Structures are given as C-alpha cells and as structure tokens.
Amino acid sequence: MANLNISINKLKFKNPVLAASGTFGYGIEYSDFIDLSQIGGFFVKGTTVNQMEGNNYPRIIETSSGMLNSVGLQNKGVDHFINNIYPKIKNIRTNIMVNISGSTIKEYIICAEKINELEKIPAIELNISCPNMKYGGIDFGSNCYSASKVVNAVRKVYHKLLIVKLSPNVTDITKIAKAVEEKGADAISLINTLIGMAINIEDKKPILSTVTGGLSGPCIKPIALRMVWQTYKAVKIPIIGLGGISNFKDAIEFILAGATAIQVGTYNFIDPTISLKIINGINEYLDKKNLKSVKELVGKLIF
Amino acid sequence: MKKYISDWRIKENIVLGDKYFLLKLCLEKSLPKILPGQFVQVKMQDSENTFLRRPISVHYVINNELWLLIKIVGKGTYKLSKIQPNEYLNLIYPLGNGFSVPSDFSKNKKIFLIGGGIGIAPLLYLGYYLKNLNFDPIFLLGLKTENDLLQLSEFRRHGTVYITTENGMLGEKGFVTDHSLLFTVNVNFIYACGPIPMMISVAKYAKKYNIQCEVSLENRMACGFGVCLCCIEKTKQGNICICKKGPVININKLKWQI
Numbered sequence: 001m002a003n004l005n006i007s008i009n010k011l012k013f014k015n016p017v018l019a020a021s022g023t024f025g026y027g028i029e030y031s032d033f034i035d036l037s038q039i040g041g042f043f044v045k046g047t048t049v050n051q052m053e054g055n056n057y058p059r060i061i062e063t064s065s066g067m068l069n070s071v072g073l074q075n076k077g078v079d080h081f082i083n084n085i086y087p088k089i090k091n092i093r094t095n096i097m098v099n100i101s102g103s104t105i106k107e108y109i110i111c112a113e114k115i116n117e118l119e120k121i122p123a124i125e126l127n128i129s130c131p132n133m134k135y136g137g138i139d140f141g142s143n144c145y146s147a148s149k150v151v152n153a154v155r156k157v158y159h160k161l162l163i164v165k166l167s168p169n170v171t172d173i174t175k176i177a178k179a180v181e182e183k184g185a186d187a188i189s190l191i192n193t194l195i196g197m198a199i200n201i202e203d204k205k206p207i208l209s210t211v212t213g214g215l216s217g218p219c220i221k222p223i224a225l226r227m228v229w230q231t232y233k234a235v236k237i238p239i240i241g242l243g244g245i246s247n248f249k250d251a252i253e254f255i256l257a258g259a260t261a262i263q264v265g266t267y268n269f270i271d272p273t274i275s276l277k278i279i280n281g282i283n284e285y286l287d288k289k290n291l292k293s294v295k296e297l298v299g300k301l302i303f
Numbered sequence: 304m305k306k307y308i309s310d311w312r313i314k315e316n317i318v319l320g321d322k323y324f325l326l327k328l329c330l331e332k333s334l335p336k337i338l339p340g341q342f343v344q345v346k347m348q349d350s351e352n353t354f355l356r357r358p359i360s361v362h363y364v365i366n367n368e369l370w371l372l373i374k375i376v377g378k379g380t381y382k383l384s385k386i387q388p389n390e391y392l393n394l395i396y397p398l399g400n401g402f403s404v405p406s407d408f409s410k411n412k413k414i415f416l417i418g419g420g421i422g423i424a425p426l427l428y429l430g431y432y433l434k435n436l437n438f439d440p441i442f443l444l445g446l447k448t449e450n451d452l453l454q455l456s457e458f459r460r461h462g463t464v465y466i467t468t469e470n471g472m473l474g475e476k477g478f479v480t481d482h483s484l485l486f487t488v489n490v491n492f493i494y495a496c497g498p499i500p501m502m503i504s505v506a507k508y509a510k511k512y513n514i515q516c517e518v519s520l521e522n523r524m525a526c527g528f529g530v531c532l533c534c535i536e537k538t539k540q541g542n543i544c545i546c547k548k549g550p551v552i553n554i555n556k557l558k559w560q561i
C-alpha cells in the first residue's frame with residue numbers, strides 16, 4: 001500500500017482523486033453508490049449569488065467519446081446552499097469544496113465571503129470559465145486582465161484555499177495561469193469544458209438550445225493533458241488536472257504531466273463508482289513501480 | 304429510494320418484429336422494490352460511439368427477472384438488440400419516481416393505460432401492479448401496424464386490451480386518442496406514455512373531461528440520477544429533472560399548451 005496522501009498548501013487530502021463540479025451534485029446523490037469518505041474530496045455544483053434557472057431544453061447531446069452540455073449554472077443560489085444543503089453534507093468525512101461563479105466581480109465577492117464563513121468548507125474553486133453563461137463567466141477567464149481582476153478581488157475576502165478553474169478556450173493557457181498565480185491563487189484547476197456545437201441536418205437547426213455548449217468526456221483528454229503539462233512548466237502553484245479522465249491510467253498520465261491531484265467529471269455519469277476504481281488503480285500502479293508515495297510521481301514525465 | 308448498480312445476466316433476447324426486442328435480465332440475488340414507471344440506465348459497450356448510458360423503462364418484473372422492451376432507433380438500441388444470452392449488462396436502477404396510485408381509487412373506477420408505440424413499455428408492469436391491487440385496468444394501445452403486436456398476450460393477462468392501428472388492420476383504425484371507448488365510457492384516471500404529440504392529445508382529452516392524468520416523459524438524459532441537470536422540464540414549479548422528479552408527471556404540473 002503506497003501513500004496516497006497529498007496536500008495543497010495546508011489542506012490535506014487522503015488521496016488525489018476528487019470529483020468535478022457539475023457532475024457530482026452535492027455529493028449525497030452518490031452515497032448509494034460509493035462511500036464518500038473514501039474519495040479525496042468533491043466540488044459541489046457551480047453556485048451563484050442569486051438563483052439561476054439555467055438554459056432551455058435541450059441541454060445535452062452525446063458526441064463521440066463525450067457529450068456537449070448547456071446546463072448554464074442552474075442552481076438555487078448561495079443562501080439556499082448555506083441554509084438547505086450545507087447542513088446535510090457538512091459531516092461527510094472528505095473535503096467538500098464549493099465551485100462559485102458570477103457575472104460581475106461583486107457577485108464573486110459576495111459568494112466567496114459567504115462561503116468563507118462555513119467551517120466545513122476548506123476551499124473554493126473559482127469558476128472563471130463557464131461557457132454556458134450569457135454574461136460574464138467566460139469573459140473573466142478569457143483574458144489576463146479580467147482573470148487577474150476577479151482573482152485579486154476574491155483573494156482579499158477569502159482566506160482559505162483559493163483554487164481557480166481555468167478555461168481551455170484561450171490562445172495561451174499559461175498566460176492566464178501566471179496571471180492568477182500572481183494575484184494569489186493557491187492552486188489551479190484545469191480544464192473546464194471546450195466550446196463545441198452539434199447540428200441536426202434534418203431541420204438544419206442547432207441541437208442545443210444555446211447553439212453552442214461545453215464539450216466534456218474522454219474526447220477532450222489529450223487537450224487537457226497538454227494544457228496541464230504546459231501550465232506545470234509555467235507556474236509554481238499546484239495544479240488539479242481534469243478533462244476526460246475515465247480510468248486510473250488517465251489519472252496517472254495527468255499526474256505525470258504535473259497534476260498534484262485530479263478530478264473525475266463526466267465519467268461519473270457512466271460509472272458512479274469510477275473514483276474508487278481510480279484510487280485502487282493508482283495504488284496498484286505505485287506498488288508495481290515501487291513508489292512509496294503518489295507525490296513522487298507528480299510531473300515526472302520522462303522526455 | 305435506494306439506487307443500485309450491478310451487472311445483470313441476459314436470460315433471453317426475444318426478437319419482436321424487425322424493430323423491437325424484449326430483453327429478460329436476471330440477478331442472482333433478490334431484487335429491491337421496483338415501482339411501475341421507474342427506469343434503468345443501461346451501460347453501453349463500445350463507449351467511443353455510444354458514450355452515455357441509455358435510459359429504458361421497466362417493462363415487467365417477476366421474481367429476480369427484469370424485462371426491458373426496446374425499440375431500435377439508433378446505434379445504441381441496435382447494439383443492445385444484438386446482445387446474447389449469458390452476456391452481462393450493467394444497470395443503474397431503479398430510477399425516477401414511478402406512477403402514483405391515488406388512495407381514493409375505488410374498485411369500480413375505470414383506469415385507462417394508454418400507450419403509443421414503444422410507449423406501451425412501462426404500462427405492462429403498471430397493469431400488473433394495479434391488477435394486484437384488485438383493479439381492472441384497461442389498456443388502450445396504439446400501434447402503427449398489426450406487425451407491432453408487442454407482448455399482447457402479456458398485456459391481456461393483466462387487463463382488458465383495446466387496440467388501434469394506423470392502417471386499421473387490427474382494432475380500430477386511427478390514433479389511440481380517437482378510440483371510440485374514450486367517448487362511450489366514463490374514464491376516471493389515465494396513465495399515458497408515447498410520442499409527445501400523442502401524450503399532448505391525451506392530455507387535452509383528460510383536461511376537457513376533467514380526468515386525472517399522468518404521463519411518462521422521455522427527456523434527453525446524461526446521468527439519470529439527478530446530478531447533471533440536463534433532463535429538465537419547465538413546470539409550474541420551475542425546472543425539474545425528469546430523471547428524478549419524473550419520468551412520470553401529472554399533466555397539471557406541465558406547461559403544455561392544452
């Protein structure tokens with residue numbers, strides 16, 4: 001049994017396998033399938049200051065090795081989370097982290113301030129990269145100036161672990177990564193979904209109500225992996241890698257490319273027990289390679 | 304209700320005409336409680352081309368067996384039609400809420416189970432369930448042609464069966480919603496499943512005559528257990544996930560133009 005413990009700043013994780021925001025609900029939805037205390041942690045659904053209805057149906061279409069979605073941050077708002085959901089999940093023995101979004105800097109600040117008060121939430125993940133928001137969202141993540149501004153503002157009011165989740169829909173991800181590192185981000189998650197599209201050729205209309213949507217699943221893995229690798233070389237803060245991970249081999253690839261931890265997203269829909277299988281797989285791999293700790297693997301790509 | 308995930312062994316795969324097939328699956332252990340109207344999420348092999356699980360209604364449950372009645376409409380259902388006895392399928396089950404049986408149902412009430420095409424799938428188990436509660440369900444099944452005689456003998460075991468076909472070769476000619484019975488007996492409750500236009504005309508009929516009516520929807524899904532928020536339906540109470548608060552829903556809650 002190798003040691004799977006990792007830490008990001010002072011926050012300890014029992015293993016590097018986390019569940020991605022928007023694919024894991026509030027965790028409890030998975031409690032019929034897995035013992036949540038066995039995973040390293042999870043990110044709850046994107047939370048905003050006010051309730052959001054999300055986009056119109058249809059919001060989903062399958063693609064080769066993946067799917068496109070245009071959910072659009074449907075959630076009942078941060079106060080609903082604090083009053084109705086947090087009490088039900090706060091005693092789950094793993095790291096519960098909140099993914100927050102906003103359409104203005106003020107909204108990010110309000111959300112972060114409120115979540116900062118919650119004793120059992122040790123970290124937030126700033127989503128500056130959701131492609132399904134009409135206003136803001138994507139804009140913050142798509143250039144260094146706005147990305148720095150929002151991270152700078154949130155850093156001032158948020159005193160625990162601040163993770164910033166980056167958009168892959170940019171020309172040079174390392175520039176954005178460096179910009180948010182400079183403004184005090186403690187870690188970076190990447191990647192969010194890639195913007196994509198599908199058309200019904202019979203009626204010549206787009207399939208998603210929003211025309212474009214976010215592509216996720218195994219089809220985006222090579223791009224995600226490349227971005228983790230590039231970013232690993234560009235910044236000093238830890239990276240949490242995600243995008244298409246569906247088995248332990250994918251997870252090891254991300255770790256070799258420089259990820260300290262990984263997240264499983266869309267594949268949770270296909271196999272809700274996948275995170276436990278990945279944890280076991282990493283363990284066996286480390287034993288086979290005679291490694292004592294998963295930390296010895298981070299960024300150890302040989303080239 | 305607690306959800307499970309397990310591998311089911313295929314006992315039989317029965318071809319029904321050129322578009323439909325019936326899968327009989329079994330577990331080596333006893334099944335949890337499964338309600339009529341609930342569905343399962345079927346994991347696909349060859350995940351490159353059929354990435355997501357496919358939602359399929361519970362057609363029937365007996366002992367440790369689960370039956371799925373499936374229509375071939377695309378690559379996933381085609382692949383499923385080729386599965387052989389003793390192969391395994393991984394299912395997440397039971398999902399969704401199922402049909403409700405109002406407590407004020409009395410024995411002489413006329414309960415109609417109206418299905419169109421593959422929409423008849425969830426009605427067999429519902430009929431069995433109602434029959435067990437001593438009701439006498441009336442199946443009104445709308446088929447395209449007489450070749451779509453899906454499981455008719457099974458339906459007959461649990462209730463009285465009336466049929467419409469579009470070509471009139473069997474039963475009455477036309478759509479289910481045109482069936483003369485609907486205009487001659489006093490209908491008290493309707494459960495319906497089928498193509499959206501069919502369910503809308505059933506809903507219009509139910510509304511006109513002030514009849515309680517539940518429909519089963521087939522919104523596009525990713526997870527099937529309430530986490531992705533992809534399968535929403537706009538209702539009078541806001542967006543709801545059909546995989547969790549449905550697939551069965553009372554027409555009074557819907558925003559359909561009826």
Ligand SMILES: Cc1cc2nc3c(=O)[nH]c(=O)nc-3n(C[C@H](O)[C@H](O)[C@H](O)COP(=O)(O)OP(=O)(O)OC[C@H]3O[C@@H](n4cnc5c(N)ncnc54)[C@H](O)[C@@H]3O)c2cc1C
Binds near residue numbers: 360376379524
């Ligand atoms: C709750 C529920 C219960 C269902 N019960 C049955 C049943 O008992 N028997 C049966 O034959 N079919 C049933 N369906 C429809 C069935 O899920 C689709 O026909 C099937 O997913 C089509 O897959 P495909 O790969 O053959 O088609 P493709 O068109 O290749 O599928 C592409 C994608 O679209 C989705 N999709 C396509 N058609 C539908 C549809 N009508 N509804 C929802 N998603 C769709 C698929 O799941 C897949 O993600 C049900 C659907 C739902 C939501």
Ligand SMILES: Cc1cc2nc3c(=O)[nH]c(=O)nc-3n(C[C@H](O)[C@H](O)[C@H](O)COP(=O)(O)O)c2cc1C
Binds near residue numbers: 071073127216
């Ligand atoms: C249905 C769905 C909803 C999502 N919602 C969010 C969200 O609210 N916030 C966020 O930061 N990312 C969200 N994501 C993105 C995922 O967290 C993840 O970054 C992306 O899907 C890539 O990883 P994957 O390929 O493993 O899914 C969502 C993804 C999907 C498929």
Ligand code: FES
Binds near residue numbers: 524531532535545546
């Ligand atoms: S299909 Fe995922 S929430 Fe309904």
